[in-house]
C-alpha cells in the first residue's frame with residue numbers, strides 16, 4: 502500500500518468514528534430522529550399485551566402492521582392506520598403506546614404530531630388555510646424526520662376537505678417536491694363504525710360465544726358498510742378509501758365491566774397505590790353500562806376511571 506492511501510483510509514476511518522461518536526453523544530442529550538432504528542417488536546408486543554385490555558384484534562393488527570412496515574427497508578407508501586371504536590376503548594391510548602415504541606419521547610417527541618379536529622381545524626370557512634398549513638407542517642416535519650408520526654384524532658368531526666390536502670402524501674409516490682413520505686406513519690382515530698362494532702360484539706355475546714373468538718373478518722364487512730358509506734366521517738368522502746390508501750382498519754371493541762376493573766387497577770398501580778379491590782368494584786359500579794337490559798358494555802369505556810378514582 503502506498504503511504505498516502507493508508508493515510509487517507511485512517512483519516513477517513515477516524516473521521517467516521519469521530520462523527521459517529523459525536524452523533525451518539527449528541528443524541529444522548531438532544532432528541533434524534535432515528536427512522537432507520539429497527540422496531541423492538543417484542544417490547545411493543547409486551548406493552549400492548551400488558552397495558553391494553555380487551556382489544557385482542559387491535560393488538561394483533563397493530564403489531565403485525567408495525568413490524569411489517571418497520572422491517573421493510575423500502576416501503577412503497579407511508580403506513581396508514583385507521584382506528585375505530587366507541588369512546589374510551591383505547592384508541593388514543595394505543596396511539597401513545599405506538600408513538601413511544603417508535604420515538605422514546607412518545608407524544609412529547611418532536612417527531613410525533615397530534616391533531617385534534619375540533620381544536621386544530623374548528624371552522625369550516627377556514628378549510629383552505631388549514632389545508633395549506635397542514636401541508637406545510639407535514640412537508641417540513643417529514644423533511645426533518647422521515648419516520649415522523651402524525652395522529653389525527655376525532656376524524657369523524659373533521660371536514661373531509663382537510664384530509665384531501667394530505668392525500669398525495671399518503672399515496673404511492675416516490676417523492677413529492679424532493680421529499681419522500683414513504684417512511685412516515687399516519688394514524689386516524691374515529692368513533693365511526695363504533696355502533697356496528699358494538700352490535701357484532703353483542704351478537705357474539707348473545708350467541709354465547711367468546712369475545713376473543715371475534716375475528717377481523719367478522720368485522721370487515723360491518724366496517725365496510727358502516728364506515729366506508731358513512732357520509733359523516735372525515736375520511737370517507739375524501740377518496741382515501743376508494744384509492745386504497747388506508748392500510749389497516751382496526752376495530753376497538755366496547756369494554757366490559759371486567760375491563761373497567763382492569764383499568765381501575767392499572768390506574769391505582771400507576772399512582773403507586775396498593776390495589777384495594779373494594780375501591781376497584783365501587784369505581785367500576787359507578788360507570789354506566791348498556792344495552793338497557795343486559796348492561797354489558799361501559800358507555801364511556803375506561804374514560805372517566807381516572808377522575809372517578811380521585812374521589813377515593
Ligand SMILES: Nc1ncnc2c1ncn2[C@@H]1O[C@H](COP(=O)(O)OP(=O)(O)OP(=O)(O)O)[C@@H](O)[C@H]1O
Nearest residue numbers: 552553554587588589590591592593594764803804
Ligand atoms: N382498552 C383499554 N385498555 C387499557 N386502558 C384503557 C383502554 N381503553 C381506555 N383506557 C384508559 O382510558 C383512557 C381513555 O381512553 P382513550 O383516550 O384511549 O379512549 P379513546 O378510544 O381514544 O376515546 P375517544 O373516542 O372518546 O377519543 C386511556 O388513557 C386509558 O387510561
